[in-house]
Amino acid sequence: MKSKIRSWLLAVVLVGVAIALLAWLVSVFLNRSGDASAQLTLPVTPELISKGAYLARAGDCVACHTAHGGQTFAGGRGIESPIGTIYATNITPDKATGIGSWTYGEFERAVRRGVGHDGSALYPAMPFPSYALVSDEDTQALYAYFMNDVKPVQQANQANGIPWPLSIRWPLAYWRTLFSPTPESTVNAVASENPQIARGAYLVQGLGHCGSCHTPRALTMQEKGLNEQSPDYLTGALLNDWAVPSIRGIGHWSVEEIVDYLGSGRNDKASVAGEMTDVVANSTSHMSDQDLHAMAVYLKSLAGEGDTGRAHDPQRSAATAAKLTAAKDLTLGERLYLDNCGACHFVKGEGASRIFPRLDGASIINAQNPTALIHVILAGAQTPSTERGPSILPMPGFAARMNDAEVAELATFLRGGWSNQAPAVSADQVRQVRTALTEGHAKGEQKLEAGNDK
Ligand code: HEC
Ligand code: HEC
Ligand code: HEC
Known part of the structure; x- marks a missing residue:
């Protein structure tokens, strides 16, 4: 009797191990997204580099990749997640500890596909589900900027504070396959008859990753929508219990008032507070009037009223x-x-x-x-x-x-x-x-x- 149970248990364990192995093998296959050996196709000119610098602002890379009081882009900032602290990495062109020896393809995979340098899946604390929308040209400009105009800083990456077995990365490949679009699937995703709205949508949904705070998340942690085709997109959420307002329609502000708020952190009605303060300081205040207008016009075009507070009584x-x-x-x-x-x-x-x-x-x-x-x-x-x-x-x-x-x-x-x-x-x-x-x-x-x- 005992030996029967034992062999039965052994069978269960073996089947379990086989399933895990198979799941792992498939995940290795899933991580084969993009081409790690790809090279830049655009010539590296001062224009391309300064365009990349602008786009790095629009993408707010500095927000996560710079520790409080730390060196710019050298990593080390902890991002709290339900399973533990995830540390953003050194993305300066230091050869030993940063991305200095990466090919363009390796950079592209990390930014748009959530596949890390060593071929393993990244945590979506890095907003690659949004960055998947970034065009080839803009991704090349970003790479040209980081490799040529960012100061290399030697600073080793900090190990994530996530306990085993949650720290096993390969299941993330399934998460990504289910919930993150590929760059290929998003080509022309923001086509609009109005070029200004198309530009605004591209910035808000893509580099701006505005939805990462303004869109509610599902139980499995993905944003409930990555663009306006989802009625939940940008309808507001809670961030450390701080109410993040809906920014669909923004009925209580004009386009000019939205531009003012994003460009300077203030308008005739409100001032920015909470985590939006850093978004304005590091990112939107550095964007051109034209791009701020495009984002404002896009947000106003979305069905909804925004978070209007209380009507004046x-x-x-x-x-x-x-x-x-x-x-x-x-x-x-x-x-x-x-x-x-x-x-x-x-x-x-x-x-x-x-x-x-x-x-x-x-x-x-x-x-x-x-x-x-x-x-x-x-x-x-x-x-x-x-x-x-x-x-x-x-x-x-x-x-x-x-x-x-x-x-x-x-x-x-x-x-x-x-x-x-x-x-x-x-x-x-x-x-x-x-x-x-x-x-x-x-x-x-x-x-x-x-x-x-x-
Ligand atoms: C909201 C926070 C956040 C923002 C914004 C962000 N990142 Fe990240 N990034 C992370 C985190 C966290 C990781 C590490 C993920 C992990 O360990 O799985 C990461 C990883 C990376 C990696 C991969 C590093 C490696 O070792 O494989 C690269 C490259 C990168 N980010 C580039 C960028 C660029 C370029 C931008 C701006 C366009 C950017 N990131 C914006 C949080 C962020
Ligand atoms: C890191 C989280 C975060 C990100 C990313 C973020 N926001 Fe916000 N946003 C907030 C929070 C929090 C507030 C509420 C600020 C307050 O209470 O004063 C806010 C407020 C706003 C408001 C004011 C709305 C109102 O009616 O009061 C606008 C407009 C806005 N955000 C636009 C954007 C846009 C556009 C982007 C992308 C470029 C963006 N946000 C990205 C967290 C974020
Ligand atoms: C010295 C002038 C000053 C005093 C005194 C002051 N405030 Fe403020 N308050 C400000 C300024 C300036 C801001 C805008 C800061 C920012 O960007 O959020 C602000 C912002 C706020 C906000 C956030 C509004 C928003 O839209 O995000 C609230 C709420 C607030 N104050 C309430 C109070 C209360 C309650 C008190 C008294 C306990 C108080 N304030 C005292 C100057 C003041």
Whole structure:
């Protein structure tokens, strides 16, 4: 009897091993995408190199491939994922530790196909499902730039913090085959009768990889759509609990206002905050007016209203402004607002065009999840300095000046004041955000120091 069970077990193990081997073999085959020995076909001219530099901005390669305080493109920045930290690699042309000895084909496979230098599958923390759309010519320009104009930095790559067996890479080849398009399948994918919309779609869907934050993900982690053929595309998502707005249609802004926001981090209604701040500072603010217009026109062409916050309600707005002006029988939240915020955002909550964002109707205040609002009150925020808007406009953090219950009262007032209508905030919710910030969970940035009140 015992030996029967034993041989039965042995059979199961053998079949299991055979299936795993076969799956692995097929994955090796799946990784044979592209041609690792391909060479540049375009002549390397100063124009091609500067075009590549521009495209590297549009693709925001620096965002992930540069560690906080580290050397440009030398890698080492950790990206949190549900299975562990994935470190972006050194993409400077250093021969020993970077991509200096790579062929064009090897570079192309990594960027557009998610196949690494050693032929293994890359984690989609590298946004290759979006970059698959990048044209041959633009990929060549990127390669010309990285090889010829980026300073080589010798810095060894950091091993990923993913435990075995999750660290086994070959199953990723299946993920990629299921969810990431190949460059071949995306040729002419963004053809539109309107060349401006086609250019905007190419940038937003491709190098801009805007969907990686603005499109909700499925359980298997792929974006629910990579272009407007999916009704979920760019409909907004949660990023570390921060509500990322829908950018389909953007009904509350004009094309000019979108261009302003992407180009300078501010417009007459809002200022950029959260992870979008770095996107503006590193990427969109360096793009040409023509390309920003193309992206804005494309986003406006998508069916949807965007995340409009709350429509202006003149009666409720006036009532809140009157109560704050009279300054009688104030609730704790109202008093905290007058004492700490009114000097910049004013009793009408209207702010000042291109300087202090509007709070009346703002989507960050009306979002169902209050994390982003609490985060801004505790840690402050900063409109980045860009060529189009050089002044840095800081909003101080109030972590050291208010306790959890006070921040909750203040946030609850903001979410019910003027035209705003969103559920109250509890001290417990504030405590959670404060803890995450103090421990630097929020991707290592804007970490709260004790007594931080810049
Ligand atoms: C959102 C973050 C992110 C952005 C943006 C990004 N990368 Fe990456 N990239 C990564 C990560 C993470 C890896 C490592 C993936 C892995 O280990 O599987 C990677 C890997 C690579 C590799 C492969 C390295 C190797 O050792 O095989 C290359 C080449 C590369 N990226 C180039 C680029 C270029 C060029 C751009 C801009 C057009 C870019 N990346 C933008 C996160 C990013
Ligand atoms: C790293 C994540 C990330 C990426 C990539 C990203 N965004 Fe954002 N975006 C955000 C977040 C977070 C906000 C909310 C900012 C706030 O709360 O102030 C935002 C806000 C916006 C807004 C303001 C919308 C509104 O109605 O308030 C626009 C427009 C926008 N993004 C466009 C883009 C475009 C275009 C791209 C691609 C070029 C892009 N974003 C890429 C995270 C991202
Ligand atoms: C010294 C002037 C100043 C004070 C005081 C101030 N703010 Fe701000 N606030 C700003 C600036 C400037 C920004 C834009 C920063 C940025 O780019 O997000 C901002 C941004 C914000 C935002 C984000 C708006 C958006 O659209 O992303 C919120 C919410 C906010 N402030 C609420 C408050 C509250 C609540 C207080 C009081 C506790 C306060 N502010 C005090 C100047 C100020």
